[in-house]
Amino acid sequence: MTQIRDEAATRLRPRLSGRTLLPDDPGYEEARTLFNSMIDRRPAVIAQCADPTDVARAIEFGRGHDLEIAVRGGGHGVAGKALTEGGLVIDLSRMTTVTVDADARTARVAGGAIMSDLDRATERYGLATTGGRVSTTGVGGFALGGGSGWLERRYGLACDNLLEVELVTAAGETVRANEDDNPDLFWALHGGGGNFGVATSLTFRLHPLSQVTVALLLWPPDRDVVTAYRDFMESAPDTVGGAAIYLTAPPEPFVPDDLVGRLTLVILIVHAGTGPDADDAIGPMTGLGHTGGLIAEMPYADLQCMLDDPPGFRNYWSAEYVASLPDDAVDRFRARAPDMVVPSASQHILFPLGGAVADTPADYPIPWRTARWAVHPLGLWERPEDDERAIAWARGTLRDMRPWSxxxxxxxxxxxxGRDRVIAGLGTDNYDRLRQVKAQYDPDNIFHLNHNIEPT
Structure with missing residues (x-):
């Protein structure tokens, strides 16, 4: 390990425009910290790249010294794949530039940008695209994995709005992928994640949107409002997104005192736009007698950071995608809510799909887009002694939903x-095709710290 550090200091550091961090360097500890505090790994080298040339040189160094290579965008992934023990991290956090072409309605986003970089850049032009539901998510990993967000029923998934990707391959070559150039690779990047190289820029289609209407409605957890929300969303226009969420109510002005610090049901309704159409769209839920909450028009970028959780929590997430949500499924979802860790930052979430998610005809490796609902146990807690309880709650939620999965x-x-879940996330036929694309761009599986696709 000492030899690797010496080599990195003398051979890699002088060749990078960015920064090379070794374990004794200032900033190393911060650079290896991820959103999920359960992940504690110490890479031998962290290459904070400033441009695609840096990325190619870091890959060359890692391969030349037989180091496992991890790629870090936002560092938000629950599995902690952005770190490697004793290997090399290609850290894109210095590459955050977002260039908006307002006339063409596109945004070119550097590989290390997070969602707030994109949202704030497009906000100035009254434009937006489907983004993650928190502002700290890395744009690259989010979009390459599919990209589910508040606007998906109106504008499709993030990858449905992906127009081009530039990435550095395992061989250190920079390639461009779009509908005309390397179309098989472009297809694979719509759900296949970081298996094929390091994405150094992504170009997205934008849509006219500056303000959204948000209703954040609170009830005690014993109120059966989830059934009403299910019925509401089954006939809601595509402009409406949101979620039903059980969580620990925070001490905010819109939260009644008797709910603060307690398990609370939140119905979040997001309308892509403002005015009478928004009022009419959200009216059926706002008329149900909520005990607290707020209804407001706000910039879309403000919505994106409204539910942010700070890093440092222990994390365990999972999901089950269901074809329908009959009363029995609603009852099971509600019954599992008290099992989550309270108080904590955990959330027990029900997302509606449909709309543009289901209607987009593109044949991308995203088999879950036809589901009607997603159940998402999002576990975030502080104490290690709560690990067993939090993980059991998430896994129990999946078991409850499997009859409709x-x-x-x-x-x-x-x-x-496990591998079976990776294949389930891509589709069996898609997985076979993805393996062939993987073999073309990364035959040695250098980029395997992800939901991995094994090359043929």
Whole structure:
């Protein structure tokens, strides 16, 4: 290990425009910290790249010294694949530039940008695209994994709005993928994640949107409002997204005192736009007598950071995608809520799909887009002694939902759940085709710290 560090200091560091961090360097500890505090790994080298040339040189160094290579965008993935023990981390956090072409309605996003970088850049032009539901998510990993967000029923998944990707391959070559150039690779990047190289820029289609209407409605957990929400969303226009969420109510002005610090049911309704259409769309839920909450028009970028959780929590997430949500399924979802760790930052979530998610005809490796609902146990807690309880709650939620499951799953929502779940997230036929693309761009499986696709 000492030899690797000496080599990195004398051979890699002088060749990078960015920064090379070794374990004794200032900033190393911060650079190896991930959103999920359960992940504690110490890479031998962290290459904070400034441009694609840096990325190619870091890959060359890692391969030349037989180091396992991890790629870090936002560091938000629950599985902790952005770190490697004793290997090399290609850290893109210095590459955050977002360039908006307002006339063409596109945004070119550097590989290390997080969602707030994208949202704030497009906000100035009254434009937006489907983003993650928190502002700290890395744009690259989010979009390459499919990209589910508040606007998906209106504008499709993030990858449905992906127009081009530039990435550095395992051989250190920079390639461009779009509908005309390397179309098989472009197809694979719509759900196949970071298996094929390091994405140094992504170009997205944008849509006219500046303000959204948000209703955040609170009830005690024993109120059966989830059934009403299910019925509401079954006929809601595509402009409406949101979620039903059980969580620990925070001490906010819109939260009644008797709910603060307690398990609470939140119905979040997001309308892509404002005015009378928004009022009419959300009216059926706002008329049910909520005990607290807020209804407001706000910039979309503000919505994106409204539910942010700070890093440092212990994390365990998973998901089950269901074809229908009959009363029995609603009852099981509600009954599992008290098993989560309270108080904590955990959330017991029910997301509606449909709309543009289901209607988009593109044949991408995203078999879960046809599901009607997603159940997402999002575990975030502080104390190690709560690990067993939190993980059991998440796994129990999946068991409860399996009678209605489609069998497919959004891979960005899960951690290490085995090869079968990876295939379920991509589709069996898609997985075979993805293996062939993987063999072309990464035949030695250098980029295997992800939901891995094994090359043929």
């Amino acid at each position: 489609t069998g497919a799953v959004y891979l960005n929502f899960i951690g290490n759940e």
